[in-house]
Amino acid sequence: MNKKIEKALDFEDVLKEDLKDPEFKKWFDYYGKQLEVSLAILRLRKKNHMTQAQMAKKLGTSQSNVARLERGQQNFTVEFLDKIATVFNKELKISFR
Secondary structure (H helix, E strand, O other): OOOOOOOOOOHHHHHHHHOOOHHHHHHHHHHHHHHHHHHHHHHHHHHOOOOHHHHHHHHOOOHHHHHHHHHOOOOOOHHHHHHHHHHOOOOOOOOOO
């Protein structure tokens, strides 16, 4: 254990501080929603004990495409999100708050 590290940084505390910077907040808001969806897809896949390859097969796409989806490096269409929901027997809901 590294004794120089007295206290681990809490991600939420660091993020809260970074969000005070208007430029950081602008980009965080811009990419944040896509990353939120990506994380939801990843969690759904893992919760169902499915590999990326298995999910890809059910979606009719490649494993590398699923990996890009989960990294937030792929844009989502509503049609594709609905396809993902169907694979996991879920209903796709989109809302504006």
